[in-house]
Amino acid sequence: MVTQIKTPSTKTIPYIREFPLIGSQYAFRHDRLNFLLHVAQQGDVCGFHVGLVPIILFNKPEHVQSILVEHASDFIRGQRLRKAIAGNGLLIAEGEFHRQQRKLMAPLFQPRYLASYSDTMTQYGERFQQQWSDGVVIDLHREMINLVVNILGKVLFDMDSIETDELVAAIAVTFARSTYVLSSPFAFPLNWPTPHNRRFHKAKQYIRDLLQRIITERLNSTTEHNDLISLLLRARYEDGSRMSDQQIMAECWTLLTAGHETTAVALIWVWYLLCQHPEVYERVQQEVDSVLEGQSPTYDDLPRLPYCLQVFKEAMRLYSPAPAVRREALRDVEIDGYLLPKDATVLVSPYTMHRRPEYFPQPEQFDPERFSPEREKDIPRYAYFPFGGGPRVCIGNHFSMLEGHLLLATLAQRMTFTLVPGQTIRFDIENTLTLRPKGKVEVIVKKR
Numbered sequence: 297m298v299t300q301i302k303t304p305s306t307k308t309i310p311y312i313r314e315f316p317l318i319g320s321q322y323a324f325r326h327d328r329l330n331f332l333l334h335v336a337q338q339g340d341v342c343g344f345h346v347g348l349v350p351i352i353l354f355n356k357p358e359h360v361q362s363i364l365v366e367h368a369s370d371f372i373r374g375q376r377l378r379k380a381i382a383g384n385g386l387l388i389a390e391g392e393f394h395r396q397q398r399k400l401m402a403p404l405f406q407p408r409y410l411a412s413y414s415d416t417m418t419q420y421g422e423r424f425q426q427q428w429s430d431g432v433v434i435d436l437h438r439e440m441i442n443l444v445v446n447i448l449g450k451v452l453f454d455m456d457s458i459e460t461d462e463l464v465a466a467i468a469v470t471f472a473r474s475t476y477v478l479s480s481p482f483a484f485p486l487n488w489p490t491p492h493n494r495r496f497h498k499a500k501q502y503i504r505d506l507l508q509r510i511i512t513e514r515l516n517s518t519t520e521h522n523d524l525i526s527l528l529l530r531a532r533y534e535d536g537s538r539m540s541d542q543q544i545m546a547e548c549w550t551l552l553t554a555g556h557e558t559t560a561v562a563l564i565w566v567w568y569l570l571c572q573h574p575e576v577y578e579r580v581q582q583e584v585d586s587v588l589e590g591q592s593p594t595y596d597d598l599p600r601l602p603y604c605l606q607v608f609k610e611a612m613r614l615y616s617p618a619p620a621v622r623r624e625a626l627r628d629v630e631i632d633g634y635l636l637p638k639d640a641t642v643l644v645s646p647y648t649m650h651r652r653p654e655y656f657p658q659p660e661q662f663d664p665e666r667f668s669p670e671r672e673k674d675i676p677r678y679a680y681f682p683f684g685g686g687p688r689v690c691i692g693n694h695f696s697m698l699e700g701h702l703l704l705a706t707l708a709q710r711m712t713f714t715l716v717p718g719q720t721i722r723f724d725i726e727n728t729l730t731l732r733p734k735g736k737v738e739v740i741v742k743k744r
């Protein structure tokens with residue numbers, strides 16, 4: 297059921313029928329993914345309210361291109377995100393400051409550096425798999441996060457082992473705060489001494505102290521390191537100056553937080569889906585066995601492991617780690633004939649778009665063949681966009697594709713996971729911005 301709200305545009309934005317004052321606050325907070333699917337089912341464009349704040353979901357590939365690419369300069373990520381996310385890194389930078397930071401940081405993610413990170417990714421994959429003995433039960437949720445955080449610790453800071461448990465717990469607290477601010481119309485201000493806020497300040501202080509220690513050590517050290525923080529310290533703006541220590545801290549924070557949960561979540565769902573589709577799992581293992589012949593995969597092996605990549609892409613289609621991308625209009629802007637007033641909030645959602653049957657027939661079915669070279673080219677641009685698009689497309693895009701591809705090949709070669717029966721696996725979308733599972737995902741390890 298939809299009601300019509302008139303705007304002075306050529307087309308009228310339909311809104312779902314909602315409760316007065318609170319709108320769809322409850323469903324958006326507690327059952328966000330089903331709620332977004334419900335909104336998407338109403339039409340290509342449909343609005344709803346979180347409290348009194350209207351939000352419009354645009355759900356056609358052309359809309360994604362229009363909002364994230366063509367009209368990129370007419371939108372910002374927004375005040376709400378700024379309030380929700382700690383620090384002042386790339387993720388929340390806007391306008392000219394964002395352009396400057398992005399220009400400085402983009403080279404760090406170029407292929408020549410990526411190739412050098414690939415050995416670290418495989419080595420850690422091998423190190424982790426050696427710790428899991430045959431027949432043991434592991435929690436994929438914990439292990440994939442630890443694995444990815446350890447890889448980031450090495451790539452970012454050249455640290456052989458990072459204080460994973462404490463760090464992951466602290467980041468989780470900051471994420472929970474971000475989600476709460478983004479999905480609640482009346483979030484308590486940060487200076488109120490609520491238990492939530494106290495936990496948040498403690499977690500923030502922990503991450504800040506850790507990063508400060510690393511930066512200070514690095515500034516006082518004469519040893520050469522082959523890591524991202526060294527590249528950040530060496531990078532220069534157009535006027536020849538370097539980033540302030542404070543900005544370096546903000547960027548490391550951003551890379552650490554934006555870079556770990558997303559890739560880890562993607563990998564968790566890869567294994568979960570493989571466990572449920574043994575025929576696909578077998579094909580992955582046949583590919584790695586025949587191509588790698590028992591050796592660890594390298595950067596150069598990847599083109600010969602196309603099926604592994606198809607599996608990774610298809611897992612991110614079904615369970616896109618970042619299920620929605622949000623923007624606020626900087627000025628009045630027209631998208632596909634719909635006039636959006638200044639400050640309007642819009643969403644585009646990989647989660648809903650990736651389930652449009654006209655682009656992905658039988659969308660709930662896990663089918664890596666969708667990404668075979670013959671079929672992938674028929675997917676319209678921006679019908680698949682797990683990394684967003686335009687000038688703010690994920691800077692870690694190639695990094696995480698590389699990491700996912702390598703870790704999938706490394707672990708599939710050495711072992712087979714089987715889901716421990718009787719588990720109920722659900723999303724934890726209430727507490728996080730990513731598509732993290734709620735609680736454990738337990739598997740039994742069988743060494744090959």
Ligand code: HEM
Pocket residue numbers: 373386387388398550551552554555556558559562616617618621622682683684685687688689690691692693695696
């Ligand atoms: C599967 C893994 C990943 C997924 C699905 C993902 C998804 C995304 C998406 C959708 C955006 C755009 C959000 C928007 O436009 O509002 C984004 C931005 C970003 N991501 Fe990722 N990401 C992943 C991995 C990474 C990694 C590994 C890093 C860093 C090491 C990273 C760092 C960032 C940063 C810094 C931004 C902000 C870019 C900017 O605004 O210029 N991400 N990511």
